[in-house]
Amino acid sequence: MEKIIQITAGRGPAECSWVVAQVLKRFLEETKMKGFKHIILHREKGNLNGTVQSVTIRLAGENLEAFLATWVGTIQWIGISTFRKYHKRKNWFIGVFELKQMQTLKLDNKDISFQTMRSTGPGGQNVNKVNSAVRAIHNTTGVQVVAMDSRSQHQNKKLAIARLKEKVNEVNLAQLKNSMIDEWENHMNLQRGNPIRVFKGTDFKHQEEKKGFKPKRQKLKNDLKQQKWDLQ
Template identity: 80%
Template sequence: MEKIIQITAGRGPSECSWVVSQVLKKFLQEAKTEGFQYVILQREKGNQNGTVQSVSIRLTGKNLEIFLATWLGTIQWIGNSTFRKYHKRKNWFIGAFELKLPQHSEICDRDISFQTMRSTGPGGQNVNKVNSAVRVIHNPTGVQVVAMDSRSQHQNKKLAIARLKEKVNEANLEQLKGSMTDQWENHLNLQRGNPIRIFKGTDFKHQKENKSFKPKRQKLKNDLNKQKWD
């Protein structure tokens, strides 16, 4: 199983970016302890040294839903500003979200259909009489291209496949851009209240009532196993 997670300060101030950096450490430590593999895909630095405005992480492993159920949502830190000594605010909020994985369309031979037809335009009588033009269709996406550059059907087939790959790659890029849009929406839609985790003080300790997640994880694991048997 694979998931991509974003931890973000949204439009919060530098204090929130500092919280992201601290939460990232805790998150990766716990993920490693639970046996998950992770790769940091993107990290946007905050305005202050040692802060992180946003970070995207790819996680792989079994039962990721159980682990992430205790992380995804609003995360709160209660403490004095690390940058403004006399600032009165004590509560700072960041968010952890799951990003949708773009569904890339790979070019497989079994997914391609070919059609031959007569070429049009200049090129002599041979071009117009022989079915040398080739249309290639990528069945999963409906993307199609036509090649009639050459008098050789074989050459046109090669050209059409190359152009099809380029077009499908463009479609994949649009999906990736859509995923990036989701990231920015997460920045904008960060909600405060009802935090999934609460940290306190500069040592970043859990509040007592939120310290143990074993019972919650066990319940989630039992529910997951029950769903598999139903």
Template identity: 65%
Template sequence: MKTKIIQITAGRGPVECCWVVAQVLKLFLEDIKNNGYTYSILQREKGFENGTLQSATIQVKGKELDLFIASWIGTIQWIGTSKFRKHHKRKNWFIGMYEVKQEQTIAIKEKDISFQAMRSSGPGGQNVNKVNSAVRATYHPTGDQVVVMDSRSQHQNKKTAIERLKEKVHQSQLSKLQQSLSDQWENHLNIQRGNPIRIFKGTDFKKKHKKQSYASNRQQLKKDLRNELKN
């Protein structure tokens, strides 16, 4: 199963672009579900107006994701009159969708965990303090540590330490991912206006049909050639 992280952004676009981000997010999530994939929303940054989003970051999971994601990645254009400035002459608004590079996920191996017995302290009475039932667990690839003294059983404390260590490493990975998102925030500045991957139009956000395949391009070239020969 593959995992992809996608960012939808209005860049430095005006409020209309933030409205488009919110609409595209709804359609993207619907398309994910219709294709049998699962998702989780990692981040949403609200726009200044109600119902708008400056950006959204989505994690998508499923098999054979590449073609599906490729059909969304790029510039998205909305053609329509502003919902916020009715007399504004501009009718073409652009947002971007990008794949976010992920930090390599660490699969914790228990053989890389070392344990150190410790004398328990705190609540538990003298019976606890007489034995080295507490445990310090260290995961050597990252240096993360946890100390567990919940139980009088050292064996139980080791089991608990493993679970807490896994959670701690997982949180570290999430922090790295958030940093990665921040580092790639420059996507906001690089939205390309040309050759949009998808075009929507109207306040009801209907999709405008636009073929992007090589087959359709070949057919169009043949048609143009026939017309030139006739002329």
């Protein structure tokens, strides 16, 4: 199983970029502990030393979904700014997102169908009588091109293959642009609040959340006792 993950500061200030750098360290440490393989596909440095604005990582391994369920979402850091000592803000947020995998199309000759037909336009009687024009069709995508530049069917076939490669590359480029748009939307749509993980202090200590119903039951008991005293 493979997943592509993006850790981003969004439009946050330098403090958020610093948090991205710290989260990246923790994230990679955990991936190694879990035995996952990783490749950093892209890293955008922040404006200040030791900061990262955004990083994109490809992960591979078993049970990735369970692991990422504890990371994907908003990450909160509670601490004093490392760049602005007297800044009042103490809560900083970044985002961890899963990106859609982009499948790059590859042009293989076995995936191409050819059709021959008569050429049209100037070129003499031979051009119009012989099936020298070639249509090349990429069976995977349905993309097709026509070449009728030459009187030679063989030459037109070569031209058609070259043009088909250009068309398939255009499809890959369009997919890449869509992926970049998704990344940019992740920058813009970073949610503040309801964090999946919370870290505190300059040592970046992970603050574990207390789960379960025991605290809620105890609170309910205390409320009932208080109501009993109020009624007396």
